[in-house]
Amino acid sequence: MRLVCSLTEETDDKEKPFHERAGLIHVVQEKTGTSVWIPIHDRLRPELESATRSAKGIYIVTREDGQPYAVEGWKSVWQRDKEAVGLAHTTKHGLRKNASIELIEAGCSEEMARAITGHKSSQSLSIYAKEVRQKAMAKMAVKLWNVAPVEKVEL
Structure with missing residues (x-):
């Protein structure tokens, strides 16, 4: 780090804060x-x-x-x-991973996230993006599941 x-x-105006x-x-x-x-x-x-x-x-x-x-x-x-x-629970590397995940969760593309994190390739960043997408999909699935009618099946 x-x-x-x-x-x-952005300006030469040293009077501004x-x-x-x-x-x-x-x-x-x-x-x-x-x-x-x-x-x-x-x-x-x-x-x-x-x-x-x-x-x-x-x-x-x-x-x-x-x-x-x-x-x-x-x-x-x-x-x-x-x-x-x-x-x-974090490592210094974990901070970079967390930033990557937060950027993706905020709606940034992988390319946008790489512009901030400095990842040279999309390989590791795509792993984080996959985790974010899986989590989002699971949340949506449970929301649908929660409101789905429940049919009782007699065994």
Whole structure:
């Protein structure tokens, strides 16, 4: 997981608050090395507003002294603290998988999801999409089943 994000700006107007200027974050996926530009999600904007800035980028998660973690330090903190934030069952890879699933559940195509997640091929993403479609189909099936008339059969 890379914590540094380079930000582009839609305007040179430095008087505007950050969230009104920033449009995209640049992320290099650790697993694939894929470089992706991602529009900033509305729920991320407040985090970026309060994030620590340096010449290298913006750090969303920092040590208590405000400095960024080294990669190994971050891995240790993640392992130690993920339960406290309700993510005990996840791995760093699991976060990428969860993002993939959320994008597909939101109605994004696999290609759109790959543009965010940095998956190089559709192979693994199609597995997640299949899981999402199966879950949706099962929910629809049970809805129909719940309202279907029940005929008693004498044995």
